[in-house]
Amino acid sequence: MAETICRALRDGAFEGEHAPALTIKDTIDTPLGSLVFNYILTQLASNILAGKSQARGVVLVALSRPPSFYAEVLKNKGFDVTSSSKWLRVLDCYSDPLGWKNKLMESGTVRNPYEEAVLKTSLCKNLKELDKVLSSIVELGKEIVEEEKGRFAVAIDSVSEVLRHSSLPSVARILSHLRSHDQVSCIFCLLHVDLHEVKVAATLEYLSTMHADVEPIIPRTNKQRSTSEDLPMVEQCFKRGKFHREELYVEGPGIKFVEVSSEDGIIAQSLVPKVQFNLELSEKERLDRAKVVLPFEHQGTGKPIQIYDGRKCLNESETEKQASVDKPQTTEDSGRGEIIYFRDSDDEMPDSDEDPDDDLDI
Amino acid sequence: METARANLLEEAVGVSKGGRVVVVEDCVETSGAFVLHHYLKRSLHPDSSDVVVFIAFAHPFSHYERILRKMVSSRLVINGREAREDGLLALYGEIEKAVEIYSSLEGSRTITIMIDDVSLMEVAANGSSNHVLDFLHYCYTLRAKYGCSFVTLNHEDIYSSANMLPLILQSEYLADVIIKAEPLATGLASDVHGQLTVLNKESVCDLGGGSISKVRNFHFRVKESYVDYFYPGTQT
Numbered sequence: 001m002a003e004t005i006c007r008a009l010r011d012g013a014f015e016g017e018h019a020p021a022l023t024i025k026d027t028i029d030t031p032l033g034s035l036v037f038n039y040i041l042t043q044l045a046s047n048i049l050a051g052k053s054q055a056r057g058v059v060l061v062a063l064s065r066p067p068s069f070y071a072e073v074l075k076n077k078g079f080d081v082t083s084s085s086k087w088l089r090v091l092d093c094y095s096d097p098l099g100w101k102n103k104l105m106e107s108g109t110v111r112n113p114y115e116e117a118v119l120k121t122s123l124c125k126n127l128k129e130l131d132k133v134l135s136s137i138v139e140l141g142k143e144i145v146e147e148e149k150g151r152f153a154v155a156i157d158s159v160s161e162v163l164r165h166s167s168l169p170s171v172a173r174i175l176s177h178l179r180s181h182d183q184v185s186c187i188f189c190l191l192h193v194d195l196h197e198v199k200v201a202a203t204l205e206y207l208s209t210m211h212a213d214v215e216p217i218i219p220r221t222n223k224q225r226s227t228s229e230d231l232p233m234v235e236q237c238f239k240r241g242k243f244h245r246e247e248l249y250v251e252g253p254g255i256k257f258v259e260v261s262s263e264d265g266i267i268a269q270s271l272v273p274k275v276q277f278n279l280e281l282s283e284k285e286r287l288d289r290a291k292v293v294l295p296f297e298h299q300g301t302g303k304p305i306q307i308y309d310g311r312k313c314l315n316e317s318e319t320e321k322q323a324s325v326d327k328p329q330t331t332e333d334s335g336r337g338e339i340i341y342f343r344d345s346d347d348e349m350p351d352s353d354e355d356p357d358d359d360l361d362i
Numbered sequence: 363m364e365t366a367r368a369n370l371l372e373e374a375v376g377v378s379k380g381g382r383v384v385v386v387e388d389c390v391e392t393s394g395a396f397v398l399h400h401y402l403k404r405s406l407h408p409d410s411s412d413v414v415v416f417i418a419f420a421h422p423f424s425h426y427e428r429i430l431r432k433m434v435s436s437r438l439v440i441n442g443r444e445a446r447e448d449g450l451l452a453l454y455g456e457i458e459k460a461v462e463i464y465s466s467l468e469g470s471r472t473i474t475i476m477i478d479d480v481s482l483m484e485v486a487a488n489g490s491s492n493h494v495l496d497f498l499h500y501c502y503t504l505r506a507k508y509g510c511s512f513v514t515l516n517h518e519d520i521y522s523s524a525n526m527l528p529l530i531l532q533s534e535y536l537a538d539v540i541i542k543a544e545p546l547a548t549g550l551a552s553d554v555h556g557q558l559t560v561l562n563k564e565s566v567c568d569l570g571g572g573s574i575s576k577v578r579n580f581h582f583r584v585k586e587s588y589v590d591y592f593y594p595g596t597q598t
Contacts, residue, residue, distance in 0.1 A: 064535075
């Protein structure tokens with residue numbers, strides 16, 4: 001899955017189609033979405049540097065992490081950060097999204113609130129004006145490609161953060177603008193699903209061509225947020241998660257994807273402990289079992305299947321009466337008999353605890 | 363004995379290189395204020411030169427001073443100002459100014475920003491959790507430049523699970539360490555006051571899921587001047 005996603009983003013937009021878009025979704029149960037985001041970013045970066053991708057560079061919109069964090073991520077992956085300006089631009093919406101620092105600096109409360117940037121960064125001081133954000137993304141992208149024809153990728157590290165400042169329709173507008181832009185090769189973004197209403201995830205899924213869900217390996221059955229009761233599970237959720245048909249493991253500062261074979265997957269899902277005998281059915285066995293005709297079932301008479309359990313069904317007797325009124329003589333009814341049995345009051349109860357032979361004198 | 367036991371919390375939280383975000387969540391039955399006091403005590407220990415920027419909504423400063431005097435042998439004076447109500451922007455300005463001044467002084471010191479507590483800050487912001495999140499976001503930006511640490515206290519049970527407000531989830535997404543104080547599942551006990559669950563996200567990233575467990579659960583008992591931490595069943 002992860003490889004397919006990276007390949008799709010690398011190949012970029014096809015002629016006459018919108019750019020491919022990926023939404024990475026996670027929840028607080030497995031908060032590994034940002035690790036997946038970093039993984040995809042670095043994969044795309046290495047494709048760009050190798051000249052394999054359609055995109056010539058990336059515009060990274062940093063909302064939930066500072067640009068220095070991404071510099072560190074790239075450095076850990078062995079990228080040369082100093083020469084990254086050729087293919088990377090960061091739109092810093094993290095440091096001052098509402099312009100507070102700017103105001104404080106102008107009023108003289110603080111001297112220099114901004115961090116020195118290692119990456120080539122441009123600062124966004126008002127996240128509420130999304131049109132300006134959009135035009136700065138496009139401008140930064142054009143800076144990288146330098147020509148009319150080249151394309152660039154857009155990475156948004158938290159749509160949740162944008163949604164906190166703007167409405168869903170305006171965010172959707174920006175995303176679809178970017179997707180339909182001539183020079184955008186691909187878009188990927190991260191969404192923390194549980195911070196929003198259900199419609200937000202749905203809207204973003206409509207706007208994207210792929211969605212990658214990071215889920216707990218074993219879904220939580222109770223919605224309670226009490227963690228003290230299932231510590232091992234909570235710990236597992238921080239270390240690994242399900243990524244569609246793959247599992248992802250946290251390894252060092254990054255993550256690793258491992259393909260899960262379908263057989264393992266079924267066992268993991270059904271939570272059956274490993275035993276020596278076989279508790280699971282294969283597909284063929286399952287089909288064969290479904291074909292077996294049980295002796296007490298009525299088949300093919302067109303009537304609902306009835307299973308005789310010794311008693312007469314109430315509904316049935318009623319419908320029978322109805323039928324007999326409507327059609328007094330039917331061939332089916334002619335062969336029917338009835339056993340009438342009145343239990344003798346002197347008879348013993350069938351399930352009496354008494355020993356029936358206790359009056360025997362031997 | 364006291365230091366050996368206090369280490370259980372320290373051990374679970376671990377030592378970090380730079381600043382980090384610690385979120386303490388408690389509930390009505392079990393107050394988590396003592397975790398805050400623990401951090402306060404550690405930062406203001408006579409041997410360390412660390413600085414604490416304390417934003418108090420829950421109690422007057424004299425309250426914390428009294429607690430500190432009990433916990434730490436030497437007397438510490440907190441220079442505090444009453445929080446004014448002219449908006450969170452002004453409050454943030456004050457914090458950043460203080461951080462800027464202290465970080466420009468000589469010697470390496472960690473600056474810890476503590477908030478007691480976030481839910482009352484929400485009340486001060488007229489119930490707008492978005493405002494509070496903006497404020498917290500700005501506080502977190504100080505980490506990148508100055509390497510500040512954060513310790514915030516919030517009450518989990520006032521955000522009902524059906525309508526989970528983003529305030530508590532958002533701070534959990536951004537936190538490096540989450541400490542939850544809960545009552546015992548079996549009810550109240552005379553010698554155990556509750557349980558702490560420490561989720562350390564940092565250690566999993568650093569150690570790659572090595573043998574060191576990053577989710578820990580232990581019991582505690584708050585005493586007159588210190589807190590006992592022990593694993594379930596080890597208290598005789």
